[in-house]
Amino acid sequence: MGETRHEKVLIIGSGPAGYTAAVYAARAMLEPVLIQGIQPGGQLTITTDVENWPGDTSILGPDLMAKMEAHAREVGTEIVSDIVTSVDLSARPFTAVTDGGATWKADALILATGAQAKWLGLPSEEKYKGFGVSACATCDGFFYRGQEVVVAGGGNTAVEEALFLTNFASKVTLIHRRDSLRAEKILQERLFRNPKVEILWDHTVDEVVGSEAPLGVEGVRARHVATGAVTAIPCKGFFVAIGHAPASELVADQLETHHGGYVVTAPDSAATSVPGVFAAGDLTDHVYRQAVTSAGMGCMAALEAERFLAENDEGKSVSEPLGWGAEVRAG
The missing domain is CATH 3.50.50.60 (FAD/NAD(P)-binding domain)
Structure with a gap:
């Protein structure tokens, strides 16, 4: 005892x-x-x-x-x-x-x-945490001024993070595994109107790719949930926003x-x-x-x-x- x-x-x-x-x-x-x-x-x-x-x-x-x-x-x-x-x-x-x-x-x-934060569970995601992979746009968005970033998710958090990142990034790609978002309609409307945002529907992130020396994100590979086709998306920051x-x-x-x-x-x-x-x-x-x-x-x-x-x-x-x-x- x-x-x-x-x-x-x-x-x-x-x-x-x-x-x-x-x-x-x-x-x-x-x-x-x-x-x-x-x-x-x-x-x-x-x-x-x-x-x-x-x-x-x-x-x-x-x-x-x-x-x-x-x-x-x-x-x-x-x-x-x-x-x-x-x-x-x-x-x-x-x-x-x-x-x-x-x-x-x-x-x-x-x-x-x-x-x-909830993560995707990818080995490459773990590797680049803090070196381009983040779960907090408010914390880290400032580092990506004028650069391309990717956000994974489809709820309020993902849409809010994507919209926040448009204040800094030159382009924000939102990747969602379904063909519609779960976020509130008013947030969706703001997202769809933003010229900096592109949405990749029906995809999941398979891998984060990047450099070794120095350690840093250079892109992600996303897979279509139905066809299995892989799309490579260049970016300097990858934000996981699944809750x-x-x-x-x-x-x-x-x-x-x-x-x-x-x-x-x-x-x-x-x-x-x-x-x-x-x-x-x-x-x-x-x-x-x-x-x-x-x-x-x-x-x-x-x-x-x-x-x-x-x-x-x-x-x-x-x-x-x-x-x-x-x-x-x-x-």
């Missing part, structure tokens, strides 16, 4: 939301413990240049996350390299069990487990979720449907999915956890989560 510890605040997840929550909770003298999870640092650790983080004109994703981790440690966060395998939110203190055999009890819990999957498996049957598993939070709040449990970052955000918005939500979660614990310590009612019918103040 592993050890059992009882903490004021336990943070699960180590992306921008988790580390920011840790900084704020530590500065509030809550002595937070953060369990990093299977991918310490989250999705930014597989990102190359980050050029939209305020204060850094350009910084490598892994370097940014290393700085966040160091900051959280410096202000007093205990960071644990382990993976949470189960949580029990049925009663306070909440319980989390890790792969290492430890049991953690927490008076307040902050969930920041993030989300992962995201929130990492909500731990709590999917214990918290209210929507939009395919994203944890529901109260308006203008990080409060979930269970009092004392807060969620932040891509785990809750199916709209923006940006590092800076995740960090902001991590701040919100820590401030609300601090208030929740203060009210609990004073014996006040905590029968409903902050934000769900209660006013939430930032300071």
